[in-house]
Amino acid sequence: MSYYFSKILDDNFDDAIARVTARLAEAGFGVLTTIDVSATLKKKIDVDFQRYTILGACNPGFAYKALQAEDKIGTMLPCNVIVQETSDGKVEVAAVDPMASMMAIQNQALGDVANEVRGMLKNVIEGL
16 A cells, blocks of 8 residues: 555646645545655755655544544644656645554554545646
């Protein structure tokens, strides 16, 4: 089982982030965090890295259901979506597969929530 879904876009990097954020919002996800990995690596260890941003996406209703099913699940939230430049000048967008990250937890109610979120995130990525 793969641990992510991805798609290559012809967009420029900033447009891809805006497009992903809009698609997530249409699916009921907000972006709680935005981490500019390339800027952080440059600042902290002075290395140059391709443009790479992590978006911490959260659907509040499903997060609430997950927290009700498993109180420590917050250690695995939010759902990360990455936007990164590829070596050929394109942009790759990838989202975590919640089912893959939840496999270690033996909780059927949580599995049901993760499966629903999986479908939603997969649709977001495929719809870009």
